[in-house]
Amino acid sequence: MILNILFGTQSGNAKNLANTIGNLLEAEGIENHVNNMADVDPDEIHKFTSIVIVTSTYGDGEPPDDASEWMSYLKFGEVINLSHLNYAIIGLGDRYYPHFCQCGKDFDQYLSKRGAHALLDRLDCDLYFEEQYEDWLKDLIVVLKNKQQE
Numbered sequence: 001m002i003l004n005i006l007f008g009t010q011s012g013n014a015k016n017l018a019n020t021i022g023n024l025l026e027a028e029g030i031e032n033h034v035n036n037m038a039d040v041d042p043d044e045i046h047k048f049t050s051i052v053i054v055t056s057t058y059g060d061g062e063p064p065d066d067a068s069e070w071m072s073y074l075k076f077g078e079v080i081n082l083s084h085l086n087y088a089i090i091g092l093g094d095r096y097y098p099h100f101c102q103c104g105k106d107f108d109q110y111l112s113k114r115g116a117h118a119l120l121d122r123l124d125c126d127l128y129f130e131e132q133y134e135d136w137l138k139d140l141i142v143v144l145k146n147k148q149q150e
């Protein structure tokens with residue numbers, strides 16, 4: 001199983017966190033690829049078996065530009081069955097905004113509507129996200145290691 005970590009960023013936070021998570025998972029023996037969503041055709045999702053999405057939110061609850069094509073694909077695409085896919089999501093945002101972490105919430109909703117399975121509950125991070133993901137990542141590592149043994 002190769003895990004695909006996909007990030008959507010505007011100013012680099014989600015990219016940095018995705019790379020940090022990729023390195024920490026690698027150190028745990030969990031092979032992974034880290035990519036900007038803008039560099040991966042959304043159609044590729046049909047080849048993936050497990051993904052982690054790390055994305056910020058912009059505008060009035062909108063995806064960052066990098067993630068907008070993926071969002072449109074999952075929201076509006078016809079006949080997409082993702083029942084083969086496991087996913088986990090970290091949203092980055094700021095509680096100051098009324099649509100806190102909306103992009104991560106939307107990905108969660110659309111992936112689940114398409115039949116994909118959440119590996120664990122989505123994490124919505126406020127500012128200072130560096131201090132908020134460690135417990136979530138520990139849980140993800142346990143779940144992924146269990147999957148490796150299946």
Ligand SMILES: Cc1cc2nc3c(=O)[nH]c(=O)nc-3n(C[C@H](O)[C@H](O)[C@H](O)COP(=O)(O)O)c2cc1C
Nearest residue numbers: 009010011012013014056057061093094097100101
């Ligand atoms: C213009 C602007 C609009 C934003 N809109 C939202 C929003 O609607 N909801 C939210 O939770 N965070 C919002 N944020 C906060 C960012 O999502 C947050 O700072 C995030 O860490 C940025 O990550 P990035 O560097 O990967 O893009 C906004 C930030 C800016 C600068």
